[in-house]
Amino acid sequence: MSGERGRIEHVFEQSPGIRLEAARAALAQVEARVGVTREAGERAWPLTEPWSELLPAGLPRGRVVSVESSTSLLLALAGQASGQGAWAAVVGMPTFGAVAAARRGMDLSRVALIPHPGSQAAEVIGLCLEGVDVVLAGPRLALSDADRRRLAARARERGALILVVAPWAGADVTLTVERVRWAGLGAGEGRLREREATVAVGGRRVGAVRRVRLLLDVDAGLRSRSAVTGAQSREEVA
């Protein structure tokens, strides 16, 4: 903070031309920090642990990421982008768990639901890509393969991300939750507390399929008892 103030004070000691340049640079910095402008060079939302294990380069803009058999993982990825100021539209998911989405970092004030797009799914997603950063698409949308190709091209052009539930032909990244292990539930007692999942990362842009084991739900109470296993559970199991 003090460094920034120093820089701004420094600006006023220079000649007018240089001052203008420096002021523009400072403004650009502030804009980038508060997220007013969509920076041209920035092509991905950085992810925090443990999601960065899945996509070390961050959540890519302008791509199609399909997540199979886990809505929670889908919401977690959307929450990562939403937490950084992205707007989201949820198309064709009438079963969207808003509370789970909020817990996973989605800011519900920047989310709109379009639960039943019907036969206009392609048009609706196309419109959403114009104005929204992340489009979550549900499993049963009336989309032909040509529609999907066209929407992917539109997303690439606009720098928006399409996150889909179902298999999507030609998805850039495919995340498949293969194995899930719940902790905390017994025979008639306890409750669902912690979930460990094995996720296969594949797709056109990834190359060989990689498998990552991570905790989809973390229970702080369980964690404190076994802090060691938490660190171990994120190693890759090829």
Added chain:
Amino acid sequence: MSASPRAAFRPDGAVGAVRRAVLWVPDWPVVAAAAEAGIGADAPAAVLHGRGLVAVSASARAMGVRRGMRRRAAQRVCPDLAILGYDEGRDSREFEAVAAAAERVVSGVEISRPGLLIVPAGGAARYHGSEEALAEALVGAVAEDAGCECQFGAADGLLGAVMAARASVLVPAGASADFLAPLPVGSLAHAAMDRFQRVAVEELAGVLDRLGLHSLGQFAALPAGDVLARFGPTGAWARRMALGEDVAPPVLRRAEQDIAVVHAFEEPAERTEQLVWLAREAAQRLDAALLDAGMRCGKVRIGARTAKGDALERVWRTDVATRAGAFAGHMADRVRWQLEGWLSGTAGGPEPAPLVELSLVAEDVVPLGAEQSYLWGGSSGADARARRTFERLQGLLGGEGVLSVAEQGGRSPRDRVHALAWGQEGEAPRRIAHPWPGRIPDPAPATVLAVPLEIQVLDAGGSPVIVDRRLALSAPPTWARLQADPSDRRARAAHRHPSSGHVGGAEGPVWELPRPVEAWAGPWPVVERWWASDSDRRAYLQLALRTDDGEPGLAVLVAFADGKWRLEALYD
């Protein structure tokens, strides 16, 4: 004249007191509730909030009913006591009539709380000749227009004026401190204008009483510094009140006309086609009215009255940036959606009925050209683009086609979401801050079925598991059969096969093969609103199921009600 005697009480040179006149309607909550319920002013009545009575009418008081009494004790004292519900909104709403009546006599009044009205006395008394004349005019106007009795008093300072009104006296200028000195410290609570302040002040009065300071005069004689050190800001405030001083000048309200459009239908409208033109017409008239006043608005309150007499109301946001000629069209769509929602009954509220009146009121009104966009974000850049996109989508799919969601309080995962059409504003009906005992514990399920699907929960022998009246399971759940995807051909074929047990019929749900239950917890009983017609009684079970290949996998939340299990949510 007023400055010299009071200077002695103000060694610190604090601001002086404004001479105020106070109009007080005794037992206002009862008066308002009785007026709404159509009970006469002389019938014994009381307002109940929580466990005790909060206000008691004069005739009930004469029979021995007191504030703070329990319902049963009050009914024992006075068997024909009418007990009315507590409603802060109604109190404020009904008081508007009294304020309007007072405004006929003086310009600019301050409503400190429903039941209490403050008027700066100086100018008004000069205009009417004397304070007595002002009192007569005010009390007369209120009795005539609002139809209720009120008391009037005038003094320097807030507490002095309030106590003067309660005693119905006019305290001469400068004599407020002497007037207040013999009163008990408990009367400080009358100057507290909101509930939290009132609680703090009542607490303070209790402490003072126990310390042996029974009158305001004794309390006011304490040094200011010591009071501040011992009792903090509340104490300092109370001491100045006890001295008959003011803390803040009165906040006067200005009577301004709402910018509104009212349209009474010639014949009750039942079909949405009738309303398309009306919506456009009303929106255009509101636009013209705003333009005439040189204003623009941030929200529009759409109201309607049905033939049954119900009043419906909803607030919609309007994007101020869509001003240039687009406002009428933009608003017309929203009015039409809202009216369609009310006519079809999808918007909630009372039973749908033909509409007889439509009104549009502009809210958040600012002068044209005076509105500001936010410095960062707000109505600029990405936010504006996203909002415009959703509004275009609404144009394509209809008002209810695009929803905004918010979290609210509740027990089941479905209850915890509050969805509204995009752009509509409304309070969530259930507060998050309330405790909601028996809520399904976290983690929240990612898939919440809008309409629960039937599911079979079976014991080891294959017969259905049931929950009895005493919330015991008939047997531990061992198998669960989910409904298959209707487009799954193999499941349909298996369903038709005689071995599935449904001989000769393809009707009914198509079931998957039973999945073994890996672990389970429950039953968790939830009984909601047992006193109402929409009561709900169910028992929840969390099940972790194995997938077809024997791997542990899906976890689900199921609920048992009316002899059937239903799938509520998936932890997928």
